[in-house]
Amino acid sequence: MKNTEINVPLCDKCASETGSIFRHLSAEEIEMLNYQKEYRQYKRGDVLYQEGNRISGFFCIHSGIIKVYKTGLDGKEQIIKFAKTGDIIAYRSVLSNEVACTSAKVIADCKVCFLPSEILVSFIKTNPTYALELMRLACHELGEANSIITDIAQKTVRERLAEILLFLVHDFGLDDQNYLKISLTREELANIVGTATESVIRLLSEFKTDRLVELNGRKIRILDKKGLEKISNILLKA
Amino acid sequence: MKNTEINVPLCDKCASETGSIFRHLSAEEIEMLNYQKEYRQYKRGDVLYQEGNRISGFFCIHSGIIKVYKTGLDGKEQIIKFAKTGDIIAYRSVLSNEVACTSAKVIADCKVCFLPSEILVSFIKTNPTYALELMRLACHELGEANSIITDIAQKTVRERLAEILLFLVHDFGLDDQNYLKISLTREELANIVGTATESVIRLLSEFKTDRLVELNGRKIRILDKKGLEKISNILLKA
DNA sequence: CGGTACGTTGAGTCATATCAACCATAGTGG
C-alpha cells in the first residue's frame, strides 16, 4: 500500500513545484523523504488528527484544502488556519514535543504525505539551511497569530468578516467569474471570524445589499474588493 | 561601556540560573555570547523596540518585566505576552527575517542583554540541540497563541479577565500576603483581555464584591483561586 | 418519504462599549 501505489507524487518534483519547505533539502535527503513517506488520500470531512493526541509525524499537503482548528467551549470550533498545496501541518506538536493543540479536517478532498517525526528532526541536525527555513516558517506563523489576536480583540465582527473574505481571496484566489475558489459553510466562516453563524449570514446579506459580494449558496462572488478593504479597516503595511 | 561595566552578569551563570535557552550552548559558545552581548538597563516606560522596525538583534532578560504588544486601531495596545527573567524577545523577527510585528515596553525596571542577530543564527548552524530548543520555544509559543485566539474569540470578557488573573498568578506569583507580584494599570489589564478600561474596573469590583480579590490601588490580592478558575471556564488539560 | 444538515429570518435580550463627569495623586513651574 505504501509507495507501490500508482500516482504517488515524487518528493523532488513536488517540493520544487509547490515550493514546500523541503525544497531546501539535498537530493539524498529528498530520497529519504520519498522512501519514508506514506501517501494518503482523504475526502471532505475526514479527520487527519485530533487535539490532545500525540502525533507520530506530520503531513505535507499535495493537493486539497484542510482546516486546522481548536475546539473551544461547548465544542465550538475556532479555525486557526487553512493548509493547502505545499503546506505542512502538525509540525508544531512534533517540534515542541507536545500533544496536538489543534485538530485537522478536510475541507476539499486532498492527497497528502504523512512523514514520521524523526525525519523532520534529523534534517534539522544535518541541514542548517532547512533548519533555518523551518524556524522562519514557525516564526512567521507566530507573527500571523499575533495579528489575529489583535484583530479579534479590537475589530468588530463586520470588519473581521470583510477582512477574512479578502484573506481567502489572497490565499485561494478567484476563478474567472470572481468566485472564491474555496467554499465554506456559513458555520465555518463564523468559526474563522469568531462569531455566531447567524451573524455571518446577516452580515453577508448586508454585503450583498451593498453590492460588495454576490451569493450563490456556498459560492461567494467578490464584486468590490476595494469596498471590502475599506470595511475591514486594514492597516497599511510597509 | 560594554562589558567593562560593573555587575554585568556572566552568561554561563545567568543561563544556568534562569534556565534560558542558552543553557544548551557549549562553554565556547557561551564565551562568544559574553563577548558580544551589550548590557543595558531600562526604567518603567522605556521602549526596547517598536513595531515596524527592522531589529539588529534580540534581547535576553536578566531581571524586570517587559510587555510585548501590538498597536491596533486608534493606537490601542493589544498585549501579546510578558517577558521576564530568562526569556528572550524579538527573536521572532530575527528568525523570520521580518520587521518587528510587536513593540516592547518596560513594565518593571529591568536589566537586559542585547545580542546581535548573527549570533542567534550562527548557533543554529553549529549546535543542533540548541536549534531544536529554539524551535521548541517558537512552536510552544505558537501553541499558546492558538489558545489565546480561541479564548478571545469564544469567551466573555468576564471569563477572560478571571483567566488572565490566574495566568498572572502562575507566571509571576504571589507575595506572602497573596498579592500579585506584577502590578499593572487597569488599562494594561484591559489591553491583555481585549476590552475597555471601564469594563475591567467594573468587573474587578464585582470580583471584589464576590470576595474573589481585594484591591489596593494597583496591587491585587488573590483571595479565591478556585472561584476564579470556576469563572474562567478553564478546560481541563491532560 | 422521512431524515439530516445547512441556510435564513425575526424577535428579544444582554454584555460590553461609549461618552461624560468627577476624584485622587503626583509632578511641574512660577
Next chain:
DNA sequence: CCACTATGGTTGATATGACTCAACGTACCG
C-alpha cells in the same frame, strides 16, 4: 507654596452590536 496639568481610577447613563432562541425553508440522500 499654590495653581496647573497630566495620568490613572471610578461611576453612571445610554446606546448598540452581537448572541440566543425559535421557527421555517431548502436541498440532498438513502
